[in-house]
Amino acid sequence: MKHADLIKEYEKDLPLAVLDEISALIPTSATKPQVKKIVEETILLYKQARVHAGECVGLVSAESIGEPGTQMTLNTFHFAGVAEMNVTTGLPRIIEIFDARKTIKTPMMEVFLKAPNNKDIEKVRQFALQIKATILDELVAEYAINIFDQTLILRLHKELMADYGLTEKDLLKSLKTRTKGYNVSSGDGEISFTHKGKAEEIKELYILKEKIRAVKMKGIKKITQVLPVKRGDEYIVLTSGTNLSDVLELPEVDPTRTFSNDLYEVRAVLGIEAARQAVMNEVFKVIESQGLNIDVRHIMLVADIMCVSGEVKGITRYGIVSEKASVLARASFETPIKHLVNASLEGEVDKLTSVVENVMMNQAVPLGTGLPGLVTKMK
Structure with missing residues (x-):
């Protein structure tokens, strides 16, 4: 790029990602003084946007997300025209994301x-x-059992099968592998099952009927x-x-x-960076659908904390709270007696380096003016 060398001079002042973005956005027709002015203004804005040392970012983020959360609805949105296709929105979805639940509603x-x-x-x-994922039950118009011949007969939806691009031969091939012990035949829009060898009780055919209903014929699981x-x-x-x-x-x-929208699946298939982005995207989707506004940095902070270990961990006593070094901080969240008893048995020492434990001990917290140590010049 034309201005790449000039922009590289500012590597100490701006993150590489920001410099790359500037380099991509600046037109090639820009002069050297114009490029310098753009980069210097970006540095100024970057410095203004940085958080001051000692700023309690966790508390600000909690306030920023928690207050609009009280205005969220508790409903589940339904897609018109499709049976059983719903989307969890509002507060229930936010709780699912921040708890990092492995089984989500929708x-x-x-x-x-x-x-x-x-x-x-x-x-x-x-x-x-x-x-x-098309199962056999969707393609069958009627199940019939012939008591005299001891035969289970499936009458098929021919039009529906044509829509899915399936033939009797496809169904027959799939069913033969899953119903060993039965002779399976087809013809004239029907599939028949008769038991090989000696006659079975009629209830066996009823068991077979229930067993084959959910057999997948086509599609993705x-x-x-x-x-x-x-x-x-x-x-x-x-x-x-x-x-x-x-x-x-x-x-x-x-x-x-x-x-x-499954965070664990995104983590398994695409990696932890994609899972972090998925946390942010899913939260923003809910916020925008509710007509609310939250600063992106607060959501980014929560996503970073949830994914910093390389795995997606919820903001729960079993997730990131369980990893806190401070006994008092863990006890302040949930199940205090359990944490205090276990810490006593193991002889844990709390160094009081964070906020919660210092509040509990009635000491100055390491935030804002409480962060730096003051040295007095003695005469």
Whole structure:
């Protein structure tokens, strides 16, 4: 880049990420004095934006997030036209994120497609049907049991099978591998099961009927509902249920924009940096949907604390609170007797280096003016 050498002179004053961004944004037609002026103004703004030593950032962030949190709704948003496809929003979703719950109420994905597939609604619908986990029960119009022949008969939805691109042969192949001990045959829109060898009790056929209902015929595991929607000038697919690793392997999918709202899955597939960004994105999505406004730095601080260990940890007694070095700080959060008794048995020493324990001991806290030690000049 034309101005790269000039910008490099300021490496001691600004983070590399900021310098790279400036370098990318400055037009090549800019003169040397103009570039210097831009960088120097950026340095000034950067210094003004920095937090002062001793600032209680945790308390400010807690206040910033907690106060708007009282105005959040407690509802679950429902997608019109799709059975059982809901999205947890408002306070329940914020609690899910900050607690880093492994099982969330409404796991979902936003699947972005590569051009030109993302412009054609029919192609998007076909793709959505391809990834939806289709079970046998959805394709069967009627179950019938012939008591005299001891046969279980499945009458199929031919139109629905055509929509999913499935044939009787596909179903037969899948069912044969899962129903050993039975002769499976098909014809004229029906699939029949008869027991090999000696006749079984009729209840065996009823057990078989219940067993094969949930057999997956097509699609990606865990994706139970799909909904193509228009987003700007393209179509995307919203899914109920999430399976990021399998979806990203599909050639039609744009892996740079597709995401899941399951923090642990994002951590497992894309790494801890992606999980940190997912925490921020999910919180902002809730905040914006509620018409609230919170400073980005407060959300970033919480996301950093949750992900600093390399794993996603919730703000709970089992998450980041359990890792606090101070016994009194751990005791102040939850289950105080347990923490104090265990610390006594192990002979733990609390060095009173943080805020909570100093408040409990009625001492000056290491914040603001309490942070520096004062040295008096003796005459």
